[in-house]
Amino acid sequence: MAEYQTLTNLxxxxxxxYQQNRFPCFFIDLIEEAVPxxxxxxxxxxxxxxxxxxxHFEDEPNVPGFVQIETMAQVFLMTFLTIPENKGKKAAAVTxxxxxxxxxxxxxxxxxxxxxxxYSRGLARGKSVGYLNGEVTCSVxxxxxxxxxxxxxxxxxx
Amino acid sequence: xxxxxxxxxAFTTTxxxxxxxxxxxKYQDIEAWDSVGHMGLVAAIEDAFEIxxxxxxxxxxxxxxxxxxxxxxxxxxx
Numbered sequence: 001m002a003e004y005q006t007l008t009n010l011x012x013x014x015x016x017x018y019q020q021n022r023f024p025c026f027f028i029d030l031i032e033e034a035v036p037x038x039x040x041x042x043x044x045x046x047x048x049x050x051x052x053x054x055x056h057f058e059d060e061p062n063v064p065g066f067v068q069i070e071t072m073a074q075v076f077l078m079t080f081l082t083i084p085e086n087k088g089k090k091a092a093a094v095t096x097x098x099x100x101x102x103x104x105x106x107x108x109x110x111x112x113x114x115x116x117x118x119y120s121r122g123l124a125r126g127k128s129v130g131y132l133n134g135e136v137t138c139s140v141x142x143x144x145x146x147x148x149x150x151x152x153x154x155x156x157x158x
Numbered sequence: 159x160x161x162x163x164x165x166x167x168a169f170t171t172t173x174x175x176x177x178x179x180x181x182x183x184k185y186q187d188i189e190a191w192d193s194v195g196h197m198g199l200v201a202a203i204e205d206a207f208e209i210x211x212x213x214x215x216x217x218x219x220x221x222x223x224x225x226x227x228x229x230x231x232x233x234x235x236x
Binding site for chain 2: 151154
């Protein structure tokens with residue numbers, strides 16, 4: 001794969017130029033580093049103002065599993081949507097295998113490291129790991145497609 | 159391993175099927191050969207024969223037999 005320039009310190013506005021996730025389903029505060037075609041590192045601060053805390057749960061607020069997966073996936077997206085020809089394209093999860101080890105509660109800062117195992121013809125495979133204070137909290141193995149690209153390689157119906 | 163065996167193995171490994179299920183197999187005949195499975199099959203064939211398929215050939219690779227035809231263009235005879 002070609003080498004591209006490493007990106008650093010991308011805030012929410014810049015991140016949204018690379019991916020189409022938007023509030024209330026946008027879950028990254030900062031991408032500290034993205035190496036296109038290889039890896040990405042970023043974080044999300046969870047404050048009590050998040051829309052899901054009052055509902056999950058009223059007496060014991062914690063980050064729902066699907067939000068953890070989505071947060072890790074959005075950092076993973078930055079490993080291949082930062083490849084210039086993929087910038088801003090819509091991505092769709094195909095498979096995910098997640099593990100949750102610890103509750104994430106208001107005030108926590110989830111740091112995420114994502115690694116791209118392979119990317120070819122609109123199909124990306126890799127892994128994202130979430131850390132709280134340096135300890136692994138959650139992880140997910142992902143296959144994500146860019147339908148615009150992948151569908152151009154699919155056999156046509158007879 | 160012969161080229162035919164390698165070719166069959168690309169299908170059996172990618173789709174988790176038996177060699178006797180490959181003959182006559184077409185895109186979307188089985189659940190595993192969907193759009194994502196197709197990308198896996200292409201990668202397996204490219205790895206097996208150390209080739210890079212053209213986009214048009216990837217789209218045309220719609221059956222087990224069609225794939226054999228396409229591979230002749232890449233000097234892979236079965």
